Amino acid sequence: MQKTALVPYAHLPRAHHHRHVLTSTVDVFGTAHWLLAERAPQRGVELLPFDALIVSVDPDGNVELTELSAVRARWPHFDRLPDGGFVVATSRTRRHEDANQVQIFDALGRETSSFSVGDAIEHLLVDESGQIWVGHFDENPAGIRRWSATGQLTWTSDGAPIPGLFDCYALNVSGTTAWACPYTDFPLVEIRPDRTDRPVRVWANRVRGAKAVAVHGERVAFYGGYGKERDRLAHGDITERSVEPTDVGLLTLPDGHALGRRRVVGRGSRIYVQTEPFTAWGVFDLSS
Template sequence: MESLPLTPYDQQHVQVFDALGRSSWTFRMGDAIAHLIADEAGDLWVGYFDEGVYAKDSLSHPGLRRWSSTGEPLWSFSPGPGLIDMSDCTALNVDGETAWACPFMHYPLIEVRGDGTVHVRPTSVSGVRGLAVNGERVVFLTGNSTLEHGRITGTAVEPTQPTTSLVRPDGKVPGPSAVVCRGSRIHLRERGGTDWSVVDLGA
């Protein structure tokens, strides 16, 4: 009998490889993954976009989750008192065992510590695509090339200086880019290119 093709909800789309490059095991994390970053403990933080949050796959519904490297769900975002819905995780940064995220549409800065403690701080930014954190300093990448600077307090993110713009070494403004954020750095690779640029808040 001919087997039926796998549906998207059956696919074991995460593969873990050993030091020799051999596939060790596979598992599912849900649909519509926008960001996937490992923390220093080896756990995996995953941010989902709206097509997963509001679709049929329940693994994606929280919008932000933490998984073990073997596929065990360790933590998921849940809007409670004072917490905004995670309708679309537009930016994700992992530093140590702490994750920082910004969801559409009001773009608060969400801090999730390794023990699962969550802090939500309102911001005045919009259209966030990336973020870097260094102590109480934070910078948000909005659009393709705009940097919004702020200071993290106990209750909010306060703007600290006028916006600045990214430019390439040739003086041109970068175009649409793939964005990966870790700690004080935002890594960007322009669409169709192979070079990476780095914004380092700690430099």
């Protein structure tokens, strides 16, 4: 089976390796970000709120630091806003915390607002216009929704012609467009909320269980799967009504070794992958 190696992309500067990586992401403009705390959370020990440091490394290797005060997110997701601020959200909520689930910080790290987007966040990705896309896992039937940075719901998958949307397995946000591959039917879905004609397009797809998707023109790649297919990289062509498989291989670390525990981010033609100890990002680019 053909193997495709990730290309090294961004590294957390060694000066910050003593801190605990709470989570990390790559934004819509290609800058990698790490959300760091002084120490790892301990089960049964309540440390909220806490101060955090965001280390950002842009595609040219420039480093920027942003200190956040009074972060309240357990099991956080985060991304950068186009104005230089950040959105930080906790993936699971308790009822009395709903209003504080999502925190918006300005470019100086000061909290400016908070709101709720609903429990069970699987993905949180900001687009070029500053809209916040949230994909939920199966403990919340909300599916996929888009929010403004002020907490206004600007698009919802409710009523959209997306078959079997019970869990947003894969979400890719690039420009102002989102692509998804949701459980249970795993169709390829394109979402353009601002398009008056067919804002949602759906293609039947035979690849099951992908955790990330990349799209370039009429080509698509699905990464991940169940069991022994967790490192699968499946390619296909987008036709009028379906995705037609072309070839299947494996995605590996840059040195050719198998991937272990990982987090993934889909952005347009790219799938970014990060493995333990979560200090470096690699990239697969469908357009290259």
